[in-house]
Amino acid sequence: MTNTNRHKILIFDSGVGGLSVYQQIQERLPQLDVVYFFDNAAYPYGELTQDILLERVERFVTELVDKEKIDLVVIACNTASTIVLPRLRAKLTIPIVGVVPAIKPASLLANLAVGLIATPATVTRQYTHELIRHFSQDKKVELLGSTRLVDMAEEKLRGKDVNQQELRSVLLPLIGKIDVAVLGCTHFPLIKNEIQSVLGNSVTLVDSGEAIARRVESLLCPERGPDNNPPSKLLNKIYSSAPVWEEGALNERLSLLGFKPIQTYLRSDV
Numbered sequence: 001m002t003n004t005n006r007h008k009i010l011i012f013d014s015g016v017g018g019l020s021v022y023q024q025i026q027e028r029l030p031q032l033d034v035v036y037f038f039d040n041a042a043y044p045y046g047e048l049t050q051d052i053l054l055e056r057v058e059r060f061v062t063e064l065v066d067k068e069k070i071d072l073v074v075i076a077c078n079t080a081s082t083i084v085l086p087r088l089r090a091k092l093t094i095p096i097v098g099v100v101p102a103i104k105p106a107s108l109l110a111n112l113a114v115g116l117i118a119t120p121a122t123v124t125r126q127y128t129h130e131l132i133r134h135f136s137q138d139k140k141v142e143l144l145g146s147t148r149l150v151d152m153a154e155e156k157l158r159g160k161d162v163n164q165q166e167l168r169s170v171l172l173p174l175i176g177k178i179d180v181a182v183l184g185c186t187h188f189p190l191i192k193n194e195i196q197s198v199l200g201n202s203v204t205l206v207d208s209g210e211a212i213a214r215r216v217e218s219l220l221c222p223e224r225g226p227d228n229n230p231p232s233k234l235l236n237k238i239y240s241s242a243p244v245w246e247e248g249a250l251n252e253r254l255s256l257l258g259f260k261p262i263q264t265y266l267r268s269d270v
Contacts, residue, residue: 007220008033010070012061014045016157016250017150017187018076019257021099024209025074025216026258032220034236034258035068037265041242044150045079046121057084058091060241060265065092068237072220074212075099076186079119082127095219099208101128101184106206107136110180115203117174117195118184120145128184142177146170152194153187159249162194171198183207239265 011018015038057080072095075081081098088096106114123145132141152162181203183189189207238259251261
């Protein structure tokens with residue numbers, strides 16, 4: 001690995017939802033160099049077959065790990081994490097961190113019931129139902145799968161306001177039935193305030209971002225103490241798998257988060 005203060009990580013997602021994970025990691029470990037990749041050519045991942053998803057993630061991740069000299073990979077996508085982690089860990093020698101819905105902490109907090117808000121693919125995945133069986137046996141879990149919420153988060157980062165009336169119609173099956181909601185997609189913390197407004201302040205929102213950041217820290221900087229003066233660094237890189245058009249608002253937001261403008265990733269065999 002590289003110098004302790006110059007570790008470089010790859011954050012991988014199908015869209016910009018993984019930026020919620022990036023923000024948690026950046027807050028905890030500001031000295032890290034970050035490469036963010038979003039596979040917008042195949043967005044959303046929930047609509048891909050398992051074989052295609054596996055092939056795409058493995059290809060892009062292994063190429064970027066070699067190209068960018070990556071020390072650790074974060075698969076910041078619940079759908080991908082439930083499928084690709086074993087294959088990537090068998091292929092690469094560096095740590096691979098995945099994302100799973102925060103069912104366990106949510107069930108410990110809930111008195112009434114847990115609401116799992118995720119993509120349709122995550123809601124139906126066997127892995128998700130195993131998490132519920134293992135960690136929420138004594139708490140009812142209401143499942144809500146929505147692709148529209150993912151799109152809303154993508155649109156918000158591009159400067160479009162979230163339609164609260166539409167959001168309420170999506171979340172209506174959970175209103176009044178739960179006291180803890182799991183944001184089971186990395187896109188959803190990007191519209192956390194809007195979701196909180198619809199569900200009400202009596203509902204606690206839980207996501208996996210902080211836990212992922214702690215895991216990254218434990219793997220890369222296990223003996224790290226408080227660092228009030230992190231070393232200066234250049235802006236982080238962000239790649240897309242397909243050209244992006246009219247992304248002025250997104251690039252402006254990305255600049256505030258510490259990224260260079262989006263670059264289209266060019267594969268070596270193309």
